[in-house]
Amino acid sequence: LSQGQRQRLGLACALLHEPALLVLDEPGNALDPVQTATLRTLIREQAAAGTAVILSTHLLAEVTAVCSRVAILHEGVLHHDGPVAADGHATLERRFFDIAMAGGAQAA
Template identity: 60%
Template structure:
């Protein structure tokens, strides 16, 4: 079981603060990582994954920075953007390349495709995929290393109602399996059905960190904490 820990995490772009002194711990289970546009969620996740350098503070996985993990894709799987696939490649080819680049066994590809429901479409070119199918391929890429931690930014984008129901089941199962699943989303109704814990940011600062069960109404509390209109 692996914790994700932010300690004093701060990021400024020039004079503009994006994240301010964020300190919290995300434990095994599903954490809803919430906040309005511009709250600093994506910047925080990109700092966790070593894609953005913090101005101050640390973001660690199991006590190590992402860059210091010996085999990072076996520890952390991430889906931040499901639009970066080569349109002329098939899903299977994409995963083969990803596995080769990350030092992961090609034997995991079939399991990842099956896990996200793409086994029957694995040899179709991505240019013919819907947005929902691309989201599934992004999830398969994140799951390729059978990671202990999953970092997912709006994983439900493009999924139809059946796809959303499937995703809820997948994320709940992964959390119940002892993995640390971080889900950033604007769809509060979906988060309410899967999350064990909720972290809410507003203007780059921590506004709430605790079990979902302690919040009587997620939408009303979210609006109150982030300055929205309840």
């Protein structure tokens, strides 16, 4: 199987028993744009149905596309936990870079 096919198979296995909690680690890795759009829809549907979804990713576009809350960890320290777009920063990407470039210290 290709890496994208393995990703989709792993997700199908995770959903098989209708879990109350779904933990996804880089689920969009190796997916093409159509599969990525399908994955985003699936994640939103799972959350809307009451499944708690934890998404770990380095792709900030994925976070803004499907998440309602975000936690930013940098060097093992939690620097932000809250709504995706409610902190006054222009973008989630800007928030991340503010934290990373300050050596982990939150920028005002």
